[in-house]
Amino acid sequence: MKYLIKNGRVVDPANKIDDILDLLISGGKIEKIGKNLSDKAESIDAKGMIVAPGFVDMHTHLREPGREDEETVLTGTLAAIKGGFTSIACMPNTEPPLDNPAIIKSLKDTIKKDARVNVLIIGAITEGRAGKRATDFHKMKKEGAVAVSDDGASVDDETVMSGALEQSKEEGLLIIDHCEDRKLSKDGVMNHGFTATKLGLKGISSESEYERVKRDIELAKSASARIHIAHVSTKGSVDVIRRAKAEGVKVTAETAPHYLALTEECCATYDSNTKMNPPLRSKEDAEELKRALKDGTIDVIATDHAPHTDSEKDVEFAFAPFGIIGLETALSLCVMELVEKKVLSWPELITKMSVNPSKILGIDKGSLKSGAIADVVIIDPDGEYTYTKDSIASRSKNSPFINWILKGRVSKVFVGGKLATTDNL
Amino acid sequence: MANEKKTVWTKKDLLGLEYLSREEIEHILYTAASFKEVTTRQIKKVPALRGKTVVNLFYEPSTRTRISFELAAKRLSADVINVGVESSSVRKGETLIDTGKNIEALKIDIIVVRHDCSGAPNILARSVKASVVNAGDGWHEHPTQALLDIFTLKSKLGRIEGLNVSIIGDIAHSRVARSNIWGLTKLGAKVTVCAPKMLIPDGIEKMGVKVTNDLDEAITEADAINVLRMQLERDTSGAFPTKIDFFKQYGISEERLKKCKKDIVVMHPGPINRGVEMSSGVADGLNSVILEQVTNGIAVRMAVLYLVAHAKRN
Numbered sequence: 001m002k003y004l005i006k007n008g009r010v011v012d013p014a015n016k017i018d019d020i021l022d023l024l025i026s027g028g029k030i031e032k033i034g035k036n037l038s039d040k041a042e043s044i045d046a047k048g049m050i051v052a053p054g055f056v057d058m059h060t061h062l063r064e065p066g067r068e069d070e071e072t073v074l075t076g077t078l079a080a081i082k083g084g085f086t087s088i089a090c091m092p093n094t095e096p097p098l099d100n101p102a103i104i105k106s107l108k109d110t111i112k113k114d115a116r117v118n119v120l121i122i123g124a125i126t127e128g129r130a131g132k133r134a135t136d137f138h139k140m141k142k143e144g145a146v147a148v149s150d151d152g153a154s155v156d157d158e159t160v161m162s163g164a165l166e167q168s169k170e171e172g173l174l175i176i177d178h179c180e181d182r183k184l185s186k187d188g189v190m191n192h193g194f195t196a197t198k199l200g201l202k203g204i205s206s207e208s209e210y211e212r213v214k215r216d217i218e219l220a221k222s223a224s225a226r227i228h229i230a231h232v233s234t235k236g237s238v239d240v241i242r243r244a245k246a247e248g249v250k251v252t253a254e255t256a257p258h259y260l261a262l263t264e265e266c267c268a269t270y271d272s273n274t275k276m277n278p279p280l281r282s283k284e285d286a287e288e289l290k291r292a293l294k295d296g297t298i299d300v301i302a303t304d305h306a307p308h309t310d311s312e313k314d315v316e317f318a319f320a321p322f323g324i325i326g327l328e329t330a331l332s333l334c335v336m337e338l339v340e341k342k343v344l345s346w347p348e349l350i351t352k353m354s355v356n357p358s359k360i361l362g363i364d365k366g367s368l369k370s371g372a373i374a375d376v377v378i379i380d381p382d383g384e385y386t387y388t389k390d391s392i393a394s395r396s397k398n399s400p401f402i403n404w405i406l407k408g409r410v411s412k413v414f415v416g417g418k419l420a421t422t423d424n425l
Numbered sequence: 426m427a428n429e430k431k432t433v434w435t436k437k438d439l440l441g442l443e444y445l446s447r448e449e450i451e452h453i454l455y456t457a458a459s460f461k462e463v464t465t466r467q468i469k470k471v472p473a474l475r476g477k478t479v480v481n482l483f484y485e486p487s488t489r490t491r492i493s494f495e496l497a498a499k500r501l502s503a504d505v506i507n508v509g510v511e512s513s514s515v516r517k518g519e520t521l522i523d524t525g526k527n528i529e530a531l532k533i534d535i536i537v538v539r540h541d542c543s544g545a546p547n548i549l550a551r552s553v554k555a556s557v558v559n560a561g562d563g564w565h566e567h568p569t570q571a572l573l574d575i576f577t578l579k580s581k582l583g584r585i586e587g588l589n590v591s592i593i594g595d596i597a598h599s600r601v602a603r604s605n606i607w608g609l610t611k612l613g614a615k616v617t618v619c620a621p622k623m624l625i626p627d628g629i630e631k632m633g634v635k636v637t638n639d640l641d642e643a644i645t646e647a648d649a650i651n652v653l654r655m656q657l658e659r660d661t662s663g664a665f666p667t668k669i670d671f672f673k674q675y676g677i678s679e680e681r682l683k684k685c686k687k688d689i690v691v692m693h694p695g696p697i698n699r700g701v702e703m704s705s706g707v708a709d710g711l712n713s714v715i716l717e718q719v720t721n722g723i724a725v726r727m728a729v730l731y732l733v734a735h736a737k738r739n
Contacts, residue, residue, distance in 0.1 A: 194628025198443070200543035200564030200600060203627070270544030315520050316542035318563075 001418065002026040004039050008046030008378065012053060013347040014355050014367035023051055025374040028417030032370055046378055049411055052350045053366050054086025054117075054375035056357040057327065058176070059151070059230060059254060059302035062088075062119070064110060065103070066095025071307035071395045073107075076327070077116040079305070079394035081420045083327040084410040086375035087118040087358075087365050088305075092129065093152045099124035099135045101143040108144060117415050118375070120146045120361065125164050125175060131155045134164045137171040146361050149176035151230060152277075154212055156182065162219050169225035174360065176228045177216050179237070180278070184208035189318050191264040191279045199267060201317060204279050210236030217244045217251055228360055229253040231304050233278035235288040242297045252360050254300035255289050256326060257333035262286075262400065272313045272320030273400040276306070290343045299356045301349075303330050307396030325394045329387060329401050331379065335408025339381070346381070374417035383409030393422050434732045438550040438557040441566035442607035450608055453728050454576055460731070461724035463500065473731050474503035477534040481507045482524070483560070484540040489695060489719070490560050490570070494537045497726035503535075521545055522552045529553045534734055538562075543600075556733040564598050570694050571604030573725040575612065577718045578649050581690050586613035591643040592634075593619045593675060594653030594702055597626040601694045605651060606632050619643035621666065621675065640675050641684065649690035652677055655702045668701045679706045690714055 003025040010021040010033060022037035023030065057080065063071040071079075080088050090107075092098035098107060104121055111119045123145035127133045129152070137148060148168065154177075155161040168175045185208035190196050192203025213229055217240060220227035229241060232255045244251045258276065263283050266274045274280060292298040306323025313320050334353070338344040344352070358366030365375060384407050389397050413420040432452040442450065463471050479498040481491050491507065498505045510524070519527075521540075528536055535556040538546050543563030550557035561567040579585055590609050596602045596618045609616050610633040617635040618625065619642070630636050637643050644650055655671055666674070677691065691703075691712040699705045708715060 192627060194631045197626040197628045198603070198632065200562070200566070200603065270547045311520070314522055314548075316540070316548065317544045318542045 002039060002041030003044055003414070003419070004037060004041040005044045005046045005051055005376070005378065008049045008051035010051045010368065011346050011350050012368040013351045014053070015369050017368070018347050023368065023376070025376065025414060025417050028374055030368050030370050030372045030374050033368060044378070044412065048380070048382070050346060050379040050381055052377050052379065053354045053368050054377045054413060054415070055084045055331070055353045056361070056363070056365050057085045057088040057303050057305065058300060058357040058361055059256070060088040060090050060305045060327065061093065061307060061323070062090040063094060063307055065107065070309055072114065073110050073119060074114040074116070075393065075395040076305070076307070077114070077119060078422045079325070079327040079392070080117045081413050081415070081422050082393045082410060083329070084331050084377040084379065084413055085117060085327055086377065086413065086415050087120060087363065088327070089120040089122050089146060089361060091122050091149060091151045092124040097124050097129050098122070099127050099129065101139045104140055104143045104145055116420060120363065122147045122149050122176060124148060125150045125155055126160060129153050131157055131160060134160060134167060137167045137173045141171050141173045145173065146363065147174040147176050147228070149178065149230065151176065151178045154178050154180045154182065158215070158219065161216060162223060165220055165223040165225040165227065169223055174226055174228055176230050178230050179209050179212035179216060181208045181212045184211065189275060189279070190267045191281050193264065193282065195264045195267060199270070201267070204277070206234040206236045206281070206285070209234050209278055210240050213237045214240045217241070217249055220251065221249045226250040226252070231256050231278055231302070232289065232298060233259050233281050233285065235285050238288050238292040238297055242292065245297060252299045253297065254302040255293070255298050256302060256304045257330045257337070258324060258326065258400070259289055260286055260337040261333045266400065270317045271400065272315065272317055273324055273398050275317060275320050275322055276304070276324055277322035290338065293338065293352060294343055299352065300360065301330065301334060301352045302357065303327050307394055308398045309396055310398070313398045323398070325392070325396055325399050328392060328394065329399065329406065331410060332387070332406035332408045333401070335381065336406065340407070374414050376414040377410060378412040380409045380411045382407065383411070385409055433737055434735065435737050437733055437736045437738060438546070439568055439729050439733055440546050440550055440557065440559050442568045442571055442604045442611070443566065445611070447611045450572070450611055453572055453725070453732060454579060456728035456732060457572070457576055457721070457725045460727040461721065463727070464720070464723055470500050470502060472502045474498065474501035474734055477503045477734055478532070479503045479505050479535045479537060479730065480528050480533045481505065481560070482528065482536050482538045483507070483509050484538070484545070485561070487539055487561070490539065493719070493722040494560060494726050497723050497730055500723065501727055501730060503730070521549055525549045525553045529555050535730060556736070558729055558733060561600055563600065564603070565600050566604045567600040568604050569722070569726050569729055570601050571608045572729070573718055573722040574605055574651055574692055574694070575608050576725050577692065577714050577721050578690055580721070581714060582648060585609065588614045588648040589617070589646050590614045590649045590651065591617040591619055591647040592651045592653065593640065593643060593677070594655055595624045596620045596629060596653070597624045598656070599653050601653060606634055610634070617643050617647070619675070640681070644681065644685050647685060647689060649692060650677065651692040652702050654694065654696065655698055672701055676701065677703045677707050679704060679710070682707055682710070682712065688712070692718060695719065
């Protein structure tokens with residue numbers, strides 16, 4: 001099938017393109033980009049739309065294997081399509097965790113069968129994600145892991161973390177680091193501060209995050225290894241990362257759209273869909289994250305898509321699990337918080353959502369150069385819609401954005417040159 | 426008592442004093458005053474809630490609050506059912522919302538809930554059509570306790586506006602403190618909280634209170650003090666002061682009381698740890714209104730039950 005996407009604003013930062021152009025997809029690949037292309041291909045009018053490389057999410061929880069009641073490879077990748085993501089990397093905190101080549105191989109089989117977008121696999125840093133003994137990075141990489149992470153938990157033992165960074169460097173397998181000193185965060189459930197005091201909820205301090213960021217960047221520096229800091233939520237972490245980057249440490253970082261769109265005050269109704277880890281922080285933190293995106297301290301916007309069933313979430317705030325779904329709302333929230341508020345330009349946003357995550361994961365995505373696999377998203381930048389519970393493709397509906405009026409809508413998605421649909425038959 | 430304004434009560438629930446306006450708080454106090462008269466009659470019962478059913482749903486052990494609510498409901502001629510649940514076992518079994526819906530299916534009108542999780546009454550209230558009255562949730566709020574404290578104080582001193590009220594003790598873990606702060610500041614009192622640094626929660630000053638670690642500073646100018654129960658047994662970190670040390674530094678003794686205004690009102694939500702936060706002499710002394718608080722609790726809770734049951738709903 002051939003497609004000719006006509007008159008869209010093609011935003012392809014990897015190739016420094018931002019212009020009204022036509023794009024021809026043929027044989028699953030980008031054939032050509034140019035002015036006034038004509039071809040017998042099926043024509044798609046993209047006037048007023050943005051045509052960009054499909055988004056790449058380096059932080060998704062697909063829950064398979066083990067928690068198929070929350071999400072599966074199929075439902076998670078359908079949610080990805082709705083959100084404009086053509087590649088997603090799934091975290092290893094499954095049941096059992098993705099800590100050995102055999103389980104990665106078995107997940108690969110499921111992906112082959114069910115996935116509607118490209119699914120990349122992140123292995124665990126330590127066996128059982130228990131933080132005690134590092135896994136075999138070499139074997140997991142051979143089986144296809146693109147990175148390692150103990151996401152949801154931090155590796156407390158400094159010696160284990162150092163060893164993991166050495167291994168990471170040797171094998172060229174990136175560590176994606178969940179930074180949390182649990183001795184400080186303890187059994188906290190929301191950001192430490194006035195709002196927590198008012199609500200009578202236990203706090204999670206900023207220090208619990210940035211002290212661990214500091215430690216792990218130091219360890220990465222001594223090992224001359226790369227490190228990627230997951231879900232940065234506080235000003236303190238931004239400061240540490242900014243300084244490290246200035247010093248030349250090989251550190252990259254991501255934040256998630258909800259840390260830009262929401263603050264701790266959203267917890268005031270005890271809605272457990274405002275409970276995530278790291279927690280929603282202060283307004284000042286959210287502002288600093290935006291500055292950090294602008295100045296390049298934060299390289300990537302990732303979703304931390306974390307599905308939980310209604311029955312898990314519809315409980316007392318303290319009892320509810322951490323996390324919200326994010327694939328389907330990421331673009332709109334970024335449009336509203338970053339593009340509309342003139343924090344990032346469209347090319348800068350596409351860079352954070354597609355180009356940079358591809359580079360960091362070392363995958364050949366995030367570009368519309370001719371000959372590239374045609375993973376393309378068409379965006380209606382002004383499209384407004386109400387995000388309803390019924391519209392959610394993810395198996396779980398744990399979103400604080402339900403019934404919000406959102407702006408910036410995914411119009412069409414091509415995965416490998418094929419028009420993707422969320423029809424799950 | 427206060428001049429009754431034409432306040433139409435519209436709230437089906439009482440979740441906390443944070444959520445009430447000054448007028449609504451005054452309306453509860455006014456209503457409580459008329460019910461207080463009922464509790465002094467020979468026949469201490471009115472038919473205001475006849476045919477209504479109240480469930481006391483307690484996820485935390487409590488005797489005094491539960492009995493006070495039970496008596497309040499009975500004096501309004503409501504039927505009362507007490508349900509005690511162990512929070513940890515519920516966690517494994519039926520959810521709070523399911524429990525609420527099951528209670529509602531029994532055609533209950535008011536659920537009085539006590540829970541060790543902050544915010545549990547808020548969650549319950551939006552899941553059921555029945556009225557929900559918060560009888561204490563975690564460290565969040567204990568609105569009827571604060572209302573009865575304020576009612577007692579107002580009965581003693583004739584006003585709240587402009588009074589210096591100091592709340593002394595474990596502010597960090599106290600729902601009584603939070604509700605009192607909301608209620609007193611809304612009514613125009615000047616509130617000071619006083620505790621060792623580790624028991625002052627972050628940002629509490631943003632609730633409009635003065636913070637001090639110096640007890641003398643807190644009590645010298647005070648028209649009233651509300652002394653919180655010290656739950657030293659709750660500490661597992663070993664960082665809390667010992668009982669004796671606490672009493673030396675923060676306990677209200679007769680000597681300390683001599684430094685205060687002569688007619689200072691001394692309150693305590695009970696149960697008292699004699700010799701920890703307060704000496705027996707103070708607890709039983711002339712300035713103490715501790716037992717009046719208990720008596721007034723019934724009238725205040727009658728008012729709350731009556732108002733939420735008759736809330737004008739949209």
